[in-house]
Amino acid sequence: MLFVEKITVKFDAFTAVDEVSLRVAPGELVGLAGTNGAGKSTLFAAIAGQMRPCGGRIMFNGADIIRQASHRRAAHGLARTFQVPREFGSLTVLENLLAAAPNEHSESMMAAWLFRRAAARRESHWIRHADAVLDLLGISHIRELPAKGLSGGQKKLIELARILMRKPKIVLLDEPFAGVNPVLIGEIMKALKTLSEQGIALVVVEHHLQALKSLATRLVVMDQGKILAEGNPSEVLESEKVQAAYMGGVV
Ligand SMILES: Nc1ncnc2c1ncn2[C@@H]1O[C@H](COP(=O)(O)OP(=O)(O)O)[C@@H](O)[C@H]1O
Ligand SMILES: [Mg+2]
Structure with a gap:
């Protein structure tokens, strides 16, 4: 490969x-x-x-x-992690993962406004995927915590989780x-x-x-x-x- x-x-x-x-x-x-x-x-x-x-x-x-x-x-x-992870500290763990989901519709603000139901369906798909990734990595319990308070090891897991969002x-x-x-x-x-x-x-x-x-x-x-x-x-x-x-x- x-x-x-x-x-x-x-x-x-x-x-x-x-x-x-x-x-x-x-x-x-x-x-x-x-x-x-x-x-x-x-x-x-x-x-x-x-x-x-x-x-x-x-x-x-x-x-x-x-x-x-x-x-x-x-x-x-083809993705990589870095020796020093980069996360959005002010966002929660779940939000960090959702922010990493692939965005097929880059004008998604407009799309979301016009097609609210379709957008909601898409969002629930990515939330389910994020929960599966958190579960796989054994970090579901920190889902709602802000990323900035996490330990170095947890931040590494979040970085990997963000990569896994893109399959x-x-x-x-x-x-x-x-x-x-x-x-x-x-x-x-x-x-x-x-x-x-x-x-x-x-x-x-x-x-x-x-x-x-x-x-x-x-x-x-x-x-x-x-x-x-x-x-x-x-x-x-x-x-x-x-x-x-x-x-x-x-x-
Ligand atoms: N941006 C850079 N500019 C100049 N030298 C670099 C740079 N990045 C790495 N190096 C040098 O290249 C060599 C390999 O570095 P690196 O790939 O980071 O090694 P490793 O990850 O195996 O510890 C080292 O000697 C390092 O000093
Ligand atoms: Mg190195």
């Missing part, structure tokens, strides 16, 4: 991502590990369209998307467990497994290797912009190359 071929991203003379290739199938749960500065977030930015690579190819559902803007990629089902095919998650308490980490992991069972592909960046081992079906390790190792999580973690790269690093 996602086919990244020899992507290179440079910042002036510095090569942050160096001819990286990656394939992701529907419903696959891929772990992407690597020490700080390995190029993981930059790779996500290139795939999701926030950064233009200077070489390589990105195919998504058979189409070359390298020139597509990030919002088009998201509309087609994505693949989600790139950038450090979903960083700064999250262990209980919530367990719940996020459970939710990610459920999503992959539903056919949504996930690529999860995490530098804590053990967390990825229990989650991912395939593990990719980056180091200094390149792919260092790839394959079965246990085998990759035991490989000498990976052990050496992580020596003295954050494991």
Whole structure:
């Protein structure tokens, strides 16, 4: 479904991502590990369209998307989260989700006024969808709370929930467990497994290797912009190359 071929991203003379290739199938749960500065977030930015690579190819559902803007990629089902989540603090959790629903009718004020009943039906559809997403992520109890009072971990879940409102095919998650308490980490992991069972592909960046081992079906390790190792999580973690790269690093 996602086919990244020899992507290179440079910042002036510095090569942050160096001819990286990656394939992701529907419903696959891929772990992407690597020490700080390995190029993981930059790779996500290139795939999701926030950064233009200077070489390589990105195919998504058979189409070359390298020139597509990030919002088009998201509309087609390729979404990412950020290391630091962005939510509307003054809105409630439910309102945050509804604000993320796809808006097929951009002049919806007029449409709502003219076709109030149709609009109400549409709204109830999205409220039902929002409730299903909140339920899946185990956060129905915070539905009516303002987003600004939430913990860092809950804000990460809201960001994921907002993405799920658009029914994505693949989600790139950038450090979903960083700064999250262990209980919530367990719940996020459970939710990610459920999503992959539903056919949504996930690529999860995490530098804590053990967390990825229990989650991912395939593990990719980056180091200094390149792919260092790839394959079965246990085998990759035991490989000498990976052990050496992580020596003295954050494991
Ligand atoms: N906007 C930028 N300008 C210049 N250098 C950058 C920029 N973003 C990232 N880098 C550099 O690119 C490398 C990879 O960064 P990043 O993709 O954030 O790594 P990771 O997410 O694996 O920790 C790092 O050396 C970082 O300093
Ligand atoms: Mg990063």
